[in-house]
Amino acid sequence: MQKLGELTENLKTQVEERNAEAERSFHETLTRLNASLTQSVHDELRTITSAMARDMDRLRARQLDALDRSWHRAALLSLIILAVLALTSFALGFGASLILNGRQQRIREYSRQIEQQKQTLETAKSWGIQLHQDSNGRFIVLPKGITPNTRWSWDGRPAIKLEE
Structure with a gap:
């Protein structure tokens, strides 16, 4: 019976060793899978982060272009408004100048006529x-x-x- 006990003991030892080996192998496999999964997650995160950075750079570039175009449009519109105001002011000033000039000419003509009438009255009185x-x-x-x-x-x- 000793042999049976030894055999049982040997079997038990072999089962324990196989279990330990299977556990080590399982643990190593899990460790490799964990490392592989971690590496895959890190790689994917780097890829996503890189893609997001490129997308953010493109978006920032588009926003800067849009802002630049908006600024140029605002500046151009401001210049157009200033030009219209300047031309309007010039036209109003020129028109006012023409009106004043016309009135001055009429005043001179009226003054000449009045003077002529005064001279005529003086002549008539002397006659x-x-x-x-x-x-x-x-x-x-x-x-x-x-x-x-x-x-x-x-x-x-x-x-x-x-x-x-």
Whole structure:
């Protein structure tokens, strides 16, 4: 029976050794799988991180391009608005200048006409001519001894020649 005990003992030892070997082999396999899985996860994370970085760089570049275009558009629009304002101001100033110039010419012409009328009145007074207006109408009163001759015209207007 000793042999059976030894055999049982040997079998038990062999089973324990095989179990230990299987456990070591299983543990090594799990360790290799864990290392392999960890390496795969790290590789995948690097790939994803790299792809995300490239995508972020592209997005940043697009945003900078869009911002640059927006800035250029805003600057161009501002220049256009300034140009329109400058041209409008110039046109208004030029128009106002023309209006003022026209008014100054009319004032000069009115002043010339007034001066001419003053001279005519002074001349008429020195000749003894008077202007009179009442309910019967308007009259030119001539000095005694003067005869009016109305067949005359002056500068396209009717005129009276005074004859003694």
